[in-house]
Amino acid sequence: MSSHSSVHATVTLRVHRFTPRPARERKHSSSPFGKRASSPFGGNSNRVRGKQWVQEYRLLVHPEDTLLDCLLTIKRDIDPTLAFRYSCGHGICGSDAVAVNGTPTLLCSAQVGQWVQRLPDVDYHDDEGFRKTGDVDADDDANALEKDTEQAIAEGDDLGVIEIAALPGFPVKRDLIADIDPMLEQIRKLKPYLIHDGALGTKADGRIDVFEYLQNPEQLAKYELLSNCIACGVCEGACPVYAGGEAFVGPAALINQARFINDSRDTATQERLDALDTADGIQACQSVRACSRECPRGIDVGEEIWQLIAQVKER
Ligand code: SF4
Numbered sequence: 001m002s003s004h005s006s007v008h009a010t011v012t013l014r015v016h017r018f019t020p021r022p023a024r025e026r027k028h029s030s031s032p033f034g035k036r037a038s039s040p041f042g043g044n045s046n047r048v049r050g051k052q053w054v055q056e057y058r059l060l061v062h063p064e065d066t067l068l069d070c071l072l073t074i075k076r077d078i079d080p081t082l083a084f085r086y087s088c089g090h091g092i093c094g095s096d097a098v099a100v101n102g103t104p105t106l107l108c109s110a111q112v113g114q115w116v117q118r119l120p121d122v123d124y125h126d127d128e129g130f131r132k133t134g135d136v137d138a139d140d141d142a143n144a145l146e147k148d149t150e151q152a153i154a155e156g157d158d159l160g161v162i163e164i165a166a167l168p169g170f171p172v173k174r175d176l177i178a179d180i181d182p183m184l185e186q187i188r189k190l191k192p193y194l195i196h197d198g199a200l201g202t203k204a205d206g207r208i209d210v211f212e213y214l215q216n217p218e219q220l221a222k223y224e225l226l227s228n229c230i231a232c233g234v235c236e237g238a239c240p241v242y243a244g245g246e247a248f249v250g251p252a253a254l255i256n257q258a259r260f261i262n263d264s265r266d267t268a269t270q271e272r273l274d275a276l277d278t279a280d281g282i283q284a285c286q287s288v289r290a291c292s293r294e295c296p297r298g299i300d301v302g303e304e305i306w307q308l309i310a311q312v313k314e315r
C-alpha cells in the first residue's frame with residue numbers, strides 16, 4: 001500500500017461478487033422470443049447466469065490509498081477468491097474500470113478518501129468505539145456527513161463504506177471483471193487505424209518533396225487529446241443508452257473515430273462519417289453527456305460526440 005499519510009483508518013468495502021454457472025449446467029441462453037436483430041457494430045446479448053451476492057471486507061487503510069491497493073490487500077491477506085482485473089496501476093492501460101458507488105471509474109486512480117461514504121444510519125462517533133447502525137440522532141445531512149468524513153480522516157476513525165461493482169453496461173465474467181470484448185469489437189469494426197491514400201507531397205518539378213506525412217502543431221492539437229483514449233469503457237459504463245452495444249455503437253468507438261476524422265493525415269473522413277450515420281451508430285446518441293463526467297484521460301466525450309454529430313449532418 002502507498003503511505004502518503006501516517007493516519008490509519010478503517011473502511012468497509014462492499015464488493016459485488018459473481019460466480020458464473022459452470023458451462024455444462026447452463027441451459028440455452030437465447031430468448032424464447034427469438035434473437036434480436038443484429039447490429040452492424042456487434043454487441044453481446046448473451047447474459048451470463050450465476051450466483052450473485054454482496055460481500056463486505058473491513059480493512060485498515062490510509063485515506064490516500066487507491067481502491068486497487070485495497071483490493072490487492074484483500075486478495076493477499078483476506079480472500080484470495082476475489083477476482084478483479086488490473087495491469088499498469090497508473091491509469092495507462094484502462095483494464096480496471098469498475099463502478100464505485102455506482103459511478104464508473106478506474107480502481108487505480110480512485111482514492112479511499114475521495115469515495116468513502118458516511119451512511120446516515122450509522123453512528124460513527126460512539127464513545128466506546130463501537131459501530132452502531134439503526135436510529136441515530138438526526139444531524140446527518142450531507143454537509144454534516146462531509147464534515148464527519150474530514151474529521152474521521154484526521155482522527156484515523158472509521159471512515160465509512162465504499163461500494164464496488166463490475167462496470168455497468170457489460171456482461172460480468174466474474175466478480176469485478178466485466179467482459180469488454182463487445183466494446184473492443186465495435187472499435188475494431190470501424191477501422192481504428194490511420195488510412196491514407198498514399199499520395200506524397202511533390203515539388204514544382206514533380207519530384208517527391210518529403211517521404212513523410214507532415215503535420216503542423218495546430219493540426220496535431222485537433223486530435224492529440226483524443227489519441228490519449230485508453231479504451232477503458234468508463235464512458236460506456238456511464239452512458240444510459242449503451243448496453244454492450246445492443247442499441248448503440250458506444251462513446252468509446254465514437255471517440256476513436258473522432259481521433260482519425262480530426263487527423264489531417266487521414267483521408268477516409270467521408271467513409272468514416274458514412275459508417276457512423278446509422279440507427280445503431282451516432283443517431284442513437286441522446287446527448288445525455290454522462291460519458292463526459294469521469295473520463296480518466298480528461299476527454300470531454302459528450303462534446304466530442306456532439307462535434308461528430310455536426311460533421312455527420314453537414315457532410
Ligand atoms: S473516452 Fe475516456 S472514458 Fe471513454 S474509453 Fe476513452 S479514456 Fe475511457
Ligand code: FES
Nearest residue numbers: 089091093094108
Ligand atoms: S491498472 Fe491500468 S489503468 Fe488502472
